Amino acid sequence: MREYELKYGCNPNQKPSKIYMKDGELPITVVNGRAGYINLLDAFNGWQLVKELKKATGLPAATSFKHVSPAGAAVGLPLTDVEKKIYWVDDLDIEFTPIANAYIRARGADRMSSFGDFISLSDVCDKSTALVIKREVSDGVIAPGYTEEALEILKAKKNGNYCVIQIDPDYEPAPIETKDVFGVTFEQGRNELVIDDEFFNNIVTENKELTEQAKIDLAIAMITLKYTQSNSVCYVKGGQAIGIGAGQQSRIHCTRLAGSKADNWWLRQSPQVLGLQFVDGIKRADRDNAIDLYMGEDYMDVLADGAWENIFKVKPAVFTAEEKRAWLDKNTDVALGSDAFFPFGDNIERAKKSGVKYVAQPGGSVRDDHVIMTCNKYDMVMSFTGIRLFHH
Numbered sequence: 557m558r559e560y561e562l563k564y565g566c567n568p569n570q571k572p573s574k575i576y577m578k579d580g581e582l583p584i585t586v587v588n589g590r591a592g593y594i595n596l597l598d599a600f601n602g603w604q605l606v607k608e609l610k611k612a613t614g615l616p617a618a619t620s621f622k623h624v625s626p627a628g629a630a631v632g633l634p635l636t637d638v639e640k641k642i643y644w645v646d647d648l649d650i651e652f653t654p655i656a657n658a659y660i661r662a663r664g665a666d667r668m669s670s671f672g673d674f675i676s677l678s679d680v681c682d683k684s685t686a687l688v689i690k691r692e693v694s695d696g697v698i699a700p701g702y703t704e705e706a707l708e709i710l711k712a713k714k715n716g717n718y719c720v721i722q723i724d725p726d727y728e729p730a731p732i733e734t735k736d737v738f739g740v741t742f743e744q745g746r747n748e749l750v751i752d753d754e755f756f757n758n759i760v761t762e763n764k765e766l767t768e769q770a771k772i773d774l775a776i777a778m779i780t781l782k783y784t785q786s787n788s789v790c791y792v793k794g795g796q797a798i799g800i801g802a803g804q805q806s807r808i809h810c811t812r813l814a815g816s817k818a819d820n821w822w823l824r825q826s827p828q829v830l831g832l833q834f835v836d837g838i839k840r841a842d843r844d845n846a847i848d849l850y851m852g853e854d855y856m857d858v859l860a861d862g863a864w865e866n867i868f869k870v871k872p873a874v875f876t877a878e879e880k881r882a883w884l885d886k887n888t889d890v891a892l893g894s895d896a897f898f899p900f901g902d903n904i905e906r907a908k909k910s911g912v913k914y915v916a917q918p919g920g921s922v923r924d925d926h927v928i929m930t931c932n933k934y935d936m937v938m939s940f941t942g943i944r945l946f947h948h
Contacts, residue, residue: 583727602676630661630796777893887911901930
């Protein structure tokens with residue numbers, strides 16, 4: 557197949573719409589459903605991300621994409637009991653396989669952003685992963701293959717219209733890529749940069765103790781950023797992205813946005829949130845929305861009389877700013893990556909509030925000395941990669 561007709565372009569009024577190959581055949585087969593323009597942008601970016609994560613870590617990888625940026629990305633490490641609970645899979649009677657764990661962690665870290673996602677898997681989708689996908693609001697999935705049981709489950713999703721794409725894992729694109737904008741063709745070499753252990757060798761801080769887990773987490777951060785709309789910053793802990801700030805015009809706003817998501821991930825593990833008693837029959841998305849409000853400044857939206865009764869069996873106590881800060885201070889050893897240099901030390905100050913210990917960024921700012929000094933103040937380890945990772 558050299559050409560595939562899409563439902564429509566970025567918006568329903570943008571027709572006709574298709575993808576096609578100038579030479580050779582398309583590297584994908586649409587096994588079920590019908591793919592849209594944004595679906596395939598998410599699928600191709602996500603596939604590249606998980607393929608590189610698998611190569612860099614040796615572990616199965618998954619990502620949850622929304623609007624051509626990852627909402628989450630992770631490798632297939634075992635889930636803790638707390639993670640199973642906050643990701644709403646503690647009630648699932650499945651084998652928690654590595655690829656299932658990868659998707660659960662990628663989807664679960666930022667469930668608000670992942671709602672209605674497009675999924676990319678580095679490995680064959682098995683029955684366990686399909687059963688997880690079945691219960692989530694999602695537009696589609698791309699993987700190098702599917703077991704018969706998994707395919708049967710996925711084909712039944714969305715009244716038979718769920719988009720299932722199989723990609724040739726051996727496909728390699730041409731080294732030159734083009735894109736048309738306003739009738740003008742842009743051409744550039746593909747970003748074939750390999751991110752591995754040696755990528756972080758140039759440590760510029762006084763503390764130079766970069767642990768093996770930190771190297772893995774920084775690799776996950778930088779590979780994730782390689783396929784995130786810029787400007788972008790990514791926080792990672794324990795093999796999963798816990799906060800991604802994408803598409804911001806200002807570096808500090810990237811750091812704040814990603815940091816607030818990382819904070820929410822950690823706050824969801826607090827006794828105050830784990831102890832919430834939801835009414836029977838409440839949907840997972842409604843629980844996610846309620847938790848997000850409860851942890852934020854608009855907590856009275858779910859705690860006011862007449863509101864909380866529809867959500868909780870027992871009215872929760874206010875999660876005070878002091879209690880939240882005390883819990884956030886327990887989060888440690890977080891890794892942070894940035895797709896371009898930090899121009900000011902304020903980014904490091906904000907990162908510190910979210911438990912960041914390890915930092916990777918290109919360097920090259922006229923204020924590098926101030927950024928290094930701020931890292932030294934908090935005994936952080938910072939690597940200058942010398943490589944910018946803008947993606948548009």
